[in-house]
Amino acid sequence: GSNSPLAALLSATNSETGAFQADFGMGPFDDFFSTVQALPAAVGKAYPLPARLIAAKLGASCIANLRDNGGGWEQFAGAGVNAGGTARAIEAIVAVGGDPYSNSFLPNANVAGLPVPISALQTLTPAYLDGSRGGRVGVVMQAVALAGPPADVTNFAGGNLTISMTNYLSPTGQYDTTAYPHSEAMLGLLQAGLEPNPTATAWLLEAETDGSWGFTDVDGLAINVLGRLG
Numbered sequence: 001g002s003n004s005p006l007a008a009l010l011s012a013t014n015s016e017t018g019a020f021q022a023d024f025g026m027g028p029f030d031d032f033f034s035t036v037q038a039l040p041a042a043v044g045k046a047y048p049l050p051a052r053l054i055a056a057k058l059g060a061s062c063i064a065n066l067r068d069n070g071g072g073w074e075q076f077a078g079a080g081v082n083a084g085g086t087a088r089a090i091e092a093i094v095a096v097g098g099d100p101y102s103n104s105f106l107p108n109a110n111v112a113g114l115p116v117p118i119s120a121l122q123t124l125t126p127a128y129l130d131g132s133r134g135g136r137v138g139v140v141m142q143a144v145a146l147a148g149p150p151a152d153v154t155n156f157a158g159g160n161l162t163i164s165m166t167n168y169l170s171p172t173g174q175y176d177t178t179a180y181p182h183s184e185a186m187l188g189l190l191q192a193g194l195e196p197n198p199t200a201t202a203w204l205l206e207a208e209t210d211g212s213w214g215f216t217d218v219d220g221l222a223i224n225v226l227g228r229l230g
Helices: 005-010 032-042 052-066 083-095 117-129 134-147 161-168 179-191 198-209 216-229
Strands: none
Touching (some): 005 032, 083 117, 083 134, 117 134, 134 161, 134 179, 179 198
8 A cells, every 4th residue: 555664664653652562452552572673673774683684785795896807706715716616606696686697786896898697607617617527517507506597507508517417426326526526416406406316315324424524514515415305
């Protein structure tokens, strides 16, 4: 009815006392808990404080200034721009509601002439995958799947990423040499809506007992995979 959320909130106030009012079937009454919850919203602050979304969007704005002239990002400081860093940037952009097919997610940034993130990823992918195994394919797959159409994991940067992944699967169930890139490979398949080979799950579980786990990044990726598999 053309009523704004703020107007609806303010309509729940007692004009005499200033309190925000609750109604639990007994008619509206001044309520402490309703009042302390409503005050941050009434002044335009997110609740709970500090706002995670605001912090995340500020971070996304910051990464705008870390791009190179080709529109890509470094994965690690000083390591050079590659598809790995660009894929991670796309994941972050999508996470905060940005569009990797546009540079509009970058407020106040000079983006004139820069390719959009998904185009930069497409350009950087062939060199990134040259001589690699399943882990790097998985990193690219994660970003492509999150970006959504028209990008497609079956036809990206001149290749079919799903077929490449299948070709990397070893007889022992490994998509890559260690648990870390192996997990990245599995996450790529899962993000694309594909089931990893059962032998890959078995190998990942066995890797926990042979010393391949035990580092926070490895454990985090592996637990992510196992959680998605249920």
